[in-house]
Amino acid sequence: MAAARCRAISTSSRLELLSLLAQAVDIHRVYPRAGHAVSALDGVTLDIECGSFVAVVGRSGSGKSTLLNLLGCLDQPTSGQLLLQGTDTRTLDDTAASRLRNRLIGFLFQSFNLIPQMTVLENVETPLLYSECPESEWRGRAERLLERLGILERSSHRPAELSGGEAQRAALARALVTEPELLLADEPTGNLDSRTGEEVMVLLEELVAEGRTLVLVTHDSNLAERAHRVIELSDGKLVQDRKT
Amino acid sequence: MKPRALTRLAWRGLTQHRLRSILSGLGIVFGVGAVIAMLSVGEGARREILAEVGRLGITRVSVRAGDLSEETEFDARTLQSPGLTVADARAISEVCPTVASLAPVRERSEQITRANNRAEAAIVATTASFVRTEELVLRQGRFLTDTDLREANRVIVLGHDLAESLFPYEDAVGSRVRVETDWYAVVGVLEPRELSRRGSRLSSRNVNQVAFVPLSVVPEPTGRVDEIAIRIDEADAVRDSARLIESVVTRRHRGANDFELVVPQELIAGYERARFQFNVVVGAVAAISLIVGGIGIMNIMLANVTERIREVGVRRSLGASRNDIVQQFLMEALLLTGSGGLVGIVLGAVASFAVSSYADWPTALSLRAVIAAMALAVGTGVGFGLYPAIQAAHQNPVEALRHE
Numbered sequence: 224m225a226a227a228r229c230r231a232i233s234t235s236s237r238l239e240l241l242s243l244l245a246q247a248v249d250i251h252r253v254y255p256r257a258g259h260a261v262s263a264l265d266g267v268t269l270d271i272e273c274g275s276f277v278a279v280v281g282r283s284g285s286g287k288s289t290l291l292n293l294l295g296c297l298d299q300p301t302s303g304q305l306l307l308q309g310t311d312t313r314t315l316d317d318t319a320a321s322r323l324r325n326r327l328i329g330f331l332f333q334s335f336n337l338i339p340q341m342t343v344l345e346n347v348e349t350p351l352l353y354s355e356c357p358e359s360e361w362r363g364r365a366e367r368l369l370e371r372l373g374i375l376e377r378s379s380h381r382p383a384e385l386s387g388g389e390a391q392r393a394a395l396a397r398a399l400v401t402e403p404e405l406l407l408a409d410e411p412t413g414n415l416d417s418r419t420g421e422e423v424m425v426l427l428e429e430l431v432a433e434g435r436t437l438v439l440v441t442h443d444s445n446l447a448e449r450a451h452r453v454i455e456l457s458d459g460k461l462v463q464d465r466k467t
Numbered sequence: 468m469k470p471r472a473l474t475r476l477a478w479r480g481l482t483q484h485r486l487r488s489i490l491s492g493l494g495i496v497f498g499v500g501a502v503i504a505m506l507s508v509g510e511g512a513r514r515e516i517l518a519e520v521g522r523l524g525i526t527r528v529s530v531r532a533g534d535l536s537e538e539t540e541f542d543a544r545t546l547q548s549p550g551l552t553v554a555d556a557r558a559i560s561e562v563c564p565t566v567a568s569l570a571p572v573r574e575r576s577e578q579i580t581r582a583n584n585r586a587e588a589a590i591v592a593t594t595a596s597f598v599r600t601e602e603l604v605l606r607q608g609r610f611l612t613d614t615d616l617r618e619a620n621r622v623i624v625l626g627h628d629l630a631e632s633l634f635p636y637e638d639a640v641g642s643r644v645r646v647e648t649d650w651y652a653v654v655g656v657l658e659p660r661e662l663s664r665r666g667s668r669l670s671s672r673n674v675n676q677v678a679f680v681p682l683s684v685v686p687e688p689t690g691r692v693d694e695i696a697i698r699i700d701e702a703d704a705v706r707d708s709a710r711l712i713e714s715v716v717t718r719r720h721r722g723a724n725d726f727e728l729v730v731p732q733e734l735i736a737g738y739e740r741a742r743f744q745f746n747v748v749v750g751a752v753a754a755i756s757l758i759v760g761g762i763g764i765m766n767i768m769l770a771n772v773t774e775r776i777r778e779v780g781v782r783r784s785l786g787a788s789r790n791d792i793v794q795q796f797l798m799e800a801l802l803l804t805g806s807g808g809l810v811g812i813v814l815g816a817v818a819s820f821a822v823s824s825y826a827d828w829p830t831a832l833s834l835r836a837v838i839a840a841m842a843l844a845v846g847t848g849v850g851f852g853l854y855p856a857i858q859a860a861h862q863n864p865v866e867a868l869r870h871e
Contacts, residue, residue, distance in 0.1 A: 297864045318788040325786020336781045340483050352472050353786040
């Protein structure tokens with residue numbers, strides 16, 4: 224539903240400003256490290272539109288993950304402005320930022336990050352614990368997603384009992400359960416063999432086709448080429464921003 | 468976060484390491500158990516003393532001829548104290564307007580015989596007003612009267628058990644019994660009275676085993692008595708009246724300290740003071756055991772947090788606020804101490820039951836003690852669980868996600 228709203232907005236040129244899901248203006252992220260400061264992001268300015276598929280590439284330490292963490296409200300820029308759906312993230316307190324993250328953003332990690340002692344179903348339900356969604360709907364929502372992603376029969380299994388592809392599907396179900404508009408994926412196929420990696424990529428592309436926004440951090444130039452737009456970072460600076 | 472989901476989540480966190488959770492909860496279990504056991508022993512003693520006072524009545528005061536030490540006896544002789552006498556009783560009733568009734572008592576242990584049945588009994592020589600002072604209830608017949616006293620009638624009123632043993636098959640009233648060499652007509656039998664299991668200063672006399680005769684049939688040239696039993700008309704007046712009675716008797720005894728004033732109300736006050744000291748000791752033991760238990764809880768919670776930093780990061784990325792993380796870990800500590808507290812209450816109740824059946828101490832588990840113990844346990848959970856919970860919540864989510 225949120226994605227549909229996003230699509231409707233993006234088709235209207237008059238509401239172009241509103242179609243921006245994220246807007247970064249000269250953002251810096253500096254980490255203090257043992258006496259000196261390390262600049263992980265150095266004056267990055269970019270817009271991410273609703274429904275777009277953006278690949279972020281660059282070498283290790285170029286600032287890709289830092290950018291992803293900032294977009295996901297897990298971190299705050301040291302300076303500059305980052306707007307998510309028009310809201311300046313620096314004005315949000317922890318609770319508001321957490322609620323925004325819960326509602327707007329779904330994360331997908333290279334190592335899946337499923338909670339090992341919980342079943343697949345419970346893992347998928349976890350984001351709903353922090354949402355406004357009534358408890359009676361949790362199971363239905365989670366099971367619908369697991370079914371769609373083809374792992375419903377694994378719902379009572381623990382993450383350790385899943386194959387890599389299944390684990391990433393479970394993680395994807397968890398990322399989608401709050402119906403977020405923005406998916407942030409950090410090397411989601413990095414731990415998968417090429418076939419299951421491809422399956423996950425197809426699923427992600429399906430989601431983009433449905434109107435969700437995907438920011439994909441990757442090393443793999445082949446994957447990056449499948450995006451609508453490729454952003455390259457080097458030493459914390461944006462060195463390339465091209466449409467494919 | 469929804470309370471039900473939160474509780475489920477916390478429970479899952481605890482059951483992840485069942486043995487570890489159980490062991491860390493044991494400190495609370497034993498702490499609370501000890502508190503409950505000690506409080507119920509204290510409460511049992513309190514109820515017993517209150518029950519005794521209740522039986523005697525809170526308005527009851529007694530002046531007793533003291534067991535004199537050599538020194539006080541010497542003092543009494545030097546001061547020419549007449550000792551506790553009927554005249555003292557008269558003076559008290561004249562001076563003290565709050566005295567509702569009063570009876571001088573002279574007590575001897577003698578043998579009572581009726582046909583082939585004989586019994587060793589306390590013969591209490593007193594006046595007609597003793598029935599009111601001691602609040603005795605008659606089962607049959609009557610108590611002593613003023614006429615009996617005036618005419619020194621040889622009549623006797625038997626306590627319930629005594630009547631049963633002398634007259635196992637027939638009515639006692641109307642029969643005659645022999646006390647040593649004198650014959651007495653039985654005019655009344657008392658209702659049985661429930662007595663405390665152990666003797667105390669308050670109820671030294673088992674009225675079920677006593678025989679009452681008129682004071683005048685046991686002549687005593689000095690007019691000395693063993694006790695003056697007094698009933699005050701109002702509970703509020705007891706303390707002041709006792710002070711007045713004491714001053715009257717002291718003056719009449721010329722300052723000799725040869726009597727003892729027993730005031731149940733003051734015994735209660737004395738008991739309350741002792742109980743306060745007992746409670747301070749119990750409190751100290753409880754505090755120590757709960758602090759030790761709490762440190763155990765904190766230790767385990769810190770280990771939990773360190774072990775689950777990555778989970779914290781994942782939950783943060785899924786939308787958990789710091790507050791949500793605090794709630795989750797705090798709830799774990801609360802569940803741990805709360806269930807430890809419940810088990811401790813059961814353990815303490817069992818222990819106090821064992822004490823009361825093994826050592827024959829009265830124990831009583833009061834709701835207040837249960838609530839207090841539970842509050843202590845939960846308070847320990849909050850007190851010692853808060854720091855680890857806050858520590859978990861303040862993990863940097865980005866670093867927490869990278870944590871191996």
